[in-house]
Amino acid sequence: MVRRELMGAVEMSRQEAARQGEVMYAKPEAAAAFKAFFADPTQENAIRLLEEAPPCRRYFEACCPGGLFSFYKDLGIDQKPHLRFIGEDGFYPAWVMRDGRWVFQRTLITVGASMSGVAEMAAERVLGSDQVIVWVPPLGKPRGRQEELEALRQLAMMRLRCYGEDCNLSSTPVTKCVGQTGGGPEGWRLSCPHCAEVVGPDLEPVIAERIVARWEEAGRPALEDSGACSLFASTPAINDLRAWLAKNDDPSNLELAYLGQQMWPDIVSMLRSLDEPA
Numbered sequence: 001m002v003r004r005e006l007m008g009a010v011e012m013s014r015q016e017a018a019r020q021g022e023v024m025y026a027k028p029e030a031a032a033a034f035k036a037f038f039a040d041p042t043q044e045n046a047i048r049l050l051e052e053a054p055p056c057r058r059y060f061e062a063c064c065p066g067g068l069f070s071f072y073k074d075l076g077i078d079q080k081p082h083l084r085f086i087g088e089d090g091f092y093p094a095w096v097m098r099d100g101r102w103v104f105q106r107t108l109i110t111v112g113a114s115m116s117g118v119a120e121m122a123a124e125r126v127l128g129s130d131q132v133i134v135w136v137p138p139l140g141k142p143r144g145r146q147e148e149l150e151a152l153r154q155l156a157m158m159r160l161r162c163y164g165e166d167c168n169l170s171s172t173p174v175t176k177c178v179g180q181t182g183g184g185p186e187g188w189r190l191s192c193p194h195c196a197e198v199v200g201p202d203l204e205p206v207i208a209e210r211i212v213a214r215w216e217e218a219g220r221p222a223l224e225d226s227g228a229c230s231l232f233a234s235t236p237a238i239n240d241l242r243a244w245l246a247k248n249d250d251p252s253n254l255e256l257a258y259l260g261q262q263m264w265p266d267i268v269s270m271l272r273s274l275d276e277p278a
């Protein structure tokens, strides 16, 4: 079981490195330990792996009796059920019309106690889980240069902000914030050319009061929750946004943006509308 989970994690890192035009590098001793353990997951090889690559300990713990992965296995659930990030295993929420558009990513629900770190660890395996916005590719349309240009065009219509050092991006062309192109815009990592931190739209205008106003206007639709996690099977739809806000004290602008985008045709029109005075 540990072997399967670890192989999945290593494969994800490898693919991620390949996407960024890099080759994954591991210390020769650690690489040899991985190889030995994958070929023959004995206790001896496991101990060697833990010595050479201590972060793997979290995987072993999760697979121990009482650990997260064992827990799911005991329930007879092979595929760990959890709230998925957009793009994870090709998952796109129903409310995304598939014309090819940027959407706000879900936020990570962190968990404490013995499960602490597991959600983050699982999220690391999902491309784009750390991104503020991610591209949802068009459905049933030819992919290629045209799609890339459309993704860039939409990006250029947003006021982008550096989430790290808050570097001034006002004169930075959007192409500079898009790392490696190729593999489709859903693989782009938006980052600041100055400090390498995540870049996304300016969320300052996204405030609860305006999102609630829109929700009332739209006839109080049910909204999909903004959290994603490797632990919870599902989160009920938000049927009463006011009650949700009262319960979730001070939600982040990103959580509000996740909810808000479900009520506009796209996030560019949402951000423009929120920029205007109420």
Ligand SMILES: [Zn+2]
Pocket (backbone or CB within 6 Å): 162, 163, 164, 165, 166, 167, 192, 193, 194, 195, 196, 197
């Ligand atoms: Zn920056």
